[in-house]
Amino acid sequence: DQQVKQNSPSLSVQEGRISILNCDYTNSMFDYFLWYKKYPAEGPTFLISISSIKDKNEDGRFTVFLNKSAKHLSLHIVPSQPGDSAVYFCAARNTGTASKLTFGTGTRLQVTL
């Protein structure tokens, strides 16, 4: 049972344009969401997070939006840069159950020149 889903395995965006990565979840008990970026042969790097009491969190070029009623979150990267090319994982946590993270399967973002 995949509780966190990233339905787009890959995404290609031109440099300077907006990248939008999507994530859906099914467990209504999740109360904290995170995005990680992963380069090949490296561990995931934390990017940005959002608590379920908010609907938007912004950090520089990265903004995460949360739509609780739709159980959907998205990561916006503006403007996209070639160095953003990586696999992006959405993760969710239910703080009441020991804070383990449940990850999506990832979306590979390719930012082209």
Place this chain on the structure above:
Amino acid sequence: EAGVTQSPTHLIKTRGQQVTLRCSPISGHTSVYWYQQALGLGLQFLLWYDEGEERNRGNFPPRFSGRQFPNYSSELNVNALELEDSALYLCASRPGRVRETQYFGPGTRLLVL
């Protein structure tokens, strides 16, 4: 500040063998998590250690086990290796407070032949 470190970086084993992977958390972090990323899959939660005790485990058989030492470093042991255990094993750490983000190491890539 040093990040999460893991050893070894790569490992090749044969079916039926046993393997031990090691993780050193960020200084001051007391919780350690282990995740498995098999080819084409997202990160799957394996184990969580906090203050030297196993706090939670994912849906993995008992031949996956581990421990956390007084200095908060951790080991993951996998007995009776099977081909499908071939994966990237990631360790993450976080400070004691539940809501803190997990920070990942570079991982150990295990190949079982």
